[in-house]
Amino acid sequence: MAIFVVHEHHSRNLHFDFRLEMGGVLKSWAVPKGPSLDPSDKRLAILVEDHPLEYAHFQGAIPEGNYGAGEVYIWDNGSFEIYDGSFETGKMTIYLKGKLLKGLFSLFKLKNSDKQWLLIKKADKSAAHGFKIRLAKKSE
Secondary structure: OEEEEEEEEEOOOEEEEEEEEEOOEEEEEEEOOOOOOOOOOOEEEEEEEEEEHHHHHOOEEEOOOOOOOEEEEEEEEEEEEEEEEEOOOOEEEEEEEEOOOEEEEEEEEOOOOOOEEEEEEOOOOOOOOOOOOOOOOOOO
16 A cells, blocks of 8 residues: 655645655645545545655754745555545545545546645544544644
8 A cells, every 4th residue: 555644734824745656756736725534524625736755754944945834744544545536637535545635536627727636534333524624733
C-alpha cells in the first residue's frame, strides 16, 4: 500500500494539503475546508505541484519570504489504495486507512478544469454525518 498524508497548513489562508503517494512523488491537492467524513460534504481540492516523498513527514515552520510560509502540522496520515479509476483518468475511488480518515473516498476532476477536483466521502461504515473538522492547532 502507498502512503497518504494530510497537512494542516497555517499560511496566509488556513487550508489542508491532501497528498497521495503516486509514481515516486506525493500528488498534492489544497483543500480549503479540509477533508470530511460526511458524504454530504463536497470538498474542493485544487491540484498543486507534486512534493517529494520525504515531505510526508514534515511538520514545522516554513519561514517568511518562502512560498507557503507558515506553520505545517500533520493532521492525518496512513496508507491508501486505489479502489477504482486512476489519477490519469481524473476519477478515482480510494480507500484510506488513516488515524482519522478511513474508508472509501471519491476524488475526481471537475469538467473544464485541469486543477479543480472534488474530494467526497463515500457512504460506508466509516462515514460520520455532521462531521466537524478539528484543528491540530487553533487558528489565531
